Amino acid sequence: MEKIRFLECLSKQYPTIDSAATEIINLQSILNLPKGTEHFLSDIHGEYKAFAHVLRNGSGAVMKKIDDVFGDTLFEDQKEDLASLIYYPSEKLQYVKNQGRADSSWYRTTLYRLVSVCQIVSSKYTRSKVRKAMPENFRYVIEELITEKKEVLNKKAYYDEIINTIIEIGCADEFIVEMSNLIQRLVIDHLHIIGDIYDRGYGSHFVMDSLLNYHSLDIQWGNHDVLWMGAFAGQTACIANIVRTSLLYDNLSVLENGYGISMMPLVLFAMETYADDPCAQFTIRSRHGSEMDTQTVLAMKMHKAITIIQFKLEGQLIAKHPEYNMDNRRLIDKIDADKGTVTIDGKEYPMLDRYFPTIDFDNPYELTSEEQSVIAKLSNSFVNCAKLKSHINLLLQKGSLYKVCNNNLLFHGCIPMNEDGSFRNINLFGEELCGKELYDELERWARKAFFSVNEEEKRVGRDILWFLWNGADSPLYGRDKMTTFERYFIADESTHKEIKDVYYRLFNDEEVVDRIFKIFGIKGDNAHIINGHVPIHHTEGESPVKCNGKVIIIDGGFSQPYHKVTGIAGYTLIYNSYGLMLTAHEPFKSVDYTIRSGRDMQTNQVATEVSQKRILVGDTDNGKKIRENIKDLKDLIKAYRNGTLRQNQKN
Ligand SMILES: O=P(O)(O)OC[C@H]1O[C@](O)(COP(=O)(O)O)[C@@H](O)[C@@H]1O
Numbered sequence: 001m002e003k004i005r006f007l008e009c010l011s012k013q014y015p016t017i018d019s020a021a022t023e024i025i026n027l028q029s030i031l032n033l034p035k036g037t038e039h040f041l042s043d044i045h046g047e048y049k050a051f052a053h054v055l056r057n058g059s060g061a062v063m064k065k066i067d068d069v070f071g072d073t074l075f076e077d078q079k080e081d082l083a084s085l086i087y088y089p090s091e092k093l094q095y096v097k098n099q100g101r102a103d104s105s106w107y108r109t110t111l112y113r114l115v116s117v118c119q120i121v122s123s124k125y126t127r128s129k130v131r132k133a134m135p136e137n138f139r140y141v142i143e144e145l146i147t148e149k150k151e152v153l154n155k156k157a158y159y160d161e162i163i164n165t166i167i168e169i170g171c172a173d174e175f176i177v178e179m180s181n182l183i184q185r186l187v188i189d190h191l192h193i194i195g196d197i198y199d200r201g202y203g204s205h206f207v208m209d210s211l212l213n214y215h216s217l218d219i220q221w222g223n224h225d226v227l228w229m230g231a232f233a234g235q236t237a238c239i240a241n242i243v244r245t246s247l248l249y250d251n252l253s254v255l256e257n258g259y260g261i262s263m264m265p266l267v268l269f270a271m272e273t274y275a276d277d278p279c280a281q282f283t284i285r286s287r288h289g290s291e292m293d294t295q296t297v298l299a300m301k302m303h304k305a306i307t308i309i310q311f312k313l314e315g316q317l318i319a320k321h322p323e324y325n326m327d328n329r330r331l332i333d334k335i336d337a338d339k340g341t342v343t344i345d346g347k348e349y350p351m352l353d354r355y356f357p358t359i360d361f362d363n364p365y366e367l368t369s370e371e372q373s374v375i376a377k378l379s380n381s382f383v384n385c386a387k388l389k390s391h392i393n394l395l396l397q398k399g400s401l402y403k404v405c406n407n408n409l410l411f412h413g414c415i416p417m418n419e420d421g422s423f424r425n426i427n428l429f430g431e432e433l434c435g436k437e438l439y440d441e442l443e444r445w446a447r448k449a450f451f452s453v454n455e456e457e458k459r460v461g462r463d464i465l466w467f468l469w470n471g472a473d474s475p476l477y478g479r480d481k482m483t484t485f486e487r488y489f490i491a492d493e494s495t496h497k498e499i500k501d502v503y504y505r506l507f508n509d510e511e512v513v514d515r516i517f518k519i520f521g522i523k524g525d526n527a528h529i530i531n532g533h534v535p536i537h538h539t540e541g542e543s544p545v546k547c548n549g550k551v552i553i554i555d556g557g558f559s560q561p562y563h564k565v566t567g568i569a570g571y572t573l574i575y576n577s578y579g580l581m582l583t584a585h586e587p588f589k590s591v592d593y594t595i596r597s598g599r600d601m602q603t604n605q606v607a608t609e610v611s612q613k614r615i616l617v618g619d620t621d622n623g624k625k626i627r628e629n630i631k632d633l634k635d636l637i638k639a640y641r642n643g644t645l646r647q648n649q650k651n
């Protein structure tokens, strides 16, 4: 009965035997196409330009196609010239014009080359998919140019005619831009973002804007992303963390200009409360001693003001949720205000700052009424920001805590583990959960923060988002504690240390990794864990490939402050029909540099796993779905033929 009802629904879409049969043939042919290219990026941290560049060059995939097409028939610099045109068509066109190179012969050669690249990149897809990706205005022309026309005898003359006409009628520039965009679009079939889009960099909102328009995408939430989700849901400790980091990194413009969130309440409060306090511990990264202008002086006061608010709010939250197991992060009450010390784990340390005009040491976690008013106003701005709403909606729609895709398990941080390699049980509201079940339950709670109709559930969900940001048991955070307090107030650097979850040692053990695959229902030899979160120390010879290739860590390392530590600008990963290709990137210089020199961000292929045979769509998750569709369509045809269902011929 169920089945018949299902087939009846399907018959609305395929009302006749012919229409169902056509679709079967279409699907069958897709199964035999090479699998589309997946692109993996992670830890973007607001570095918009570097991110946008990697999207444009497909982590080297565009250049690879150019190489495939032209091989030795073009010089390296000609290929680079073409590549940079494809990445930045408008800018490059202008550059070529300024150089006086843009004559009709340049246009003709360029258009031919673009057509050749486009032919190759579209050959992996069905005509219908390519057509859908094409720009409306040039759809017909591009189709004429990139599809093989067997019936035309003098092909050269035919194509020449079209190309000449494009140039003659003055459409060449527009056409070049559209073709370049189409190539970029077709080179990458699907994008995976393994978390941490937000914080530290200047352009998280620009990154989110471009993801809003990306053709095919999934996101695994990073600890910094859930922090922003929490902030939008009105979780005040999350809000304080974001504002503090924005001040620390001198990036208030993301909040103020990107999201229109006014800092005025914090400015006024900080100016008054910390008027004569130099707030020396609250420096602004990237600004130095000599730059003590009024703006910096003010920013430092704001930085201190929001940090104290954060520690108070977090202290309250931890007390409310003993199940978070984070009591060791309640440190304000461990301050001895008279002695100017703080006691952590039984050891007393001198405090680097002893001026706390807003802390009542009898009631250290209580906000003053002014602090309350500041955080309430900030909260109001976050919660009501329309742009933030659209960005968080994207995280909710395309994002999740983990994803299994084509035998790869993607998540940002870790699977919490015990020393003996067993999965660590975490107590969530009285229930002990670990591994996949822990992930699933945490994700349900994260979503409740936005979608539950029960106010209490919403609040619990909101708080969970903060826990996910920095809890020792959070699979997104994966470190024993976040030592923010210690880094501001204690000189002894041994207190700043954050110890990584055992996972980050045990992921070298194949037995452990195979068990992880098992609980996530992943079978097969070619399975991988792909995660981000921890920068790889390239200069120290650390490899992003762990466990004989079963685990790949691609902390993109886009974040500028980490370049010194890692020695590179991070890793990205490509998974195409030939296998996996891991790329190490040098820091991105500028768009201008790319256009002038034709040089790409230096990329080095650091590891490749070549598949024994070309991977087809039929071998992928999508292939599995397609085969199921084919089976359903065959059942539908059977139902038409044996008289169970009636065809609905329109004539
Ligand atoms: O140097 P910052 O920006 O204050 O950040 C340090 C904090 O960020 C973290 O590294 C978390 O951010 P990541 O997820 O990017 O690693 C914490 O472990 C650490 O306490």
Ligand SMILES: [Mn+2]
Residues within 6 Å of the ligand: 196, 222, 223, 224, 412, 476, 533, 534
């Ligand atoms: Mn992270």
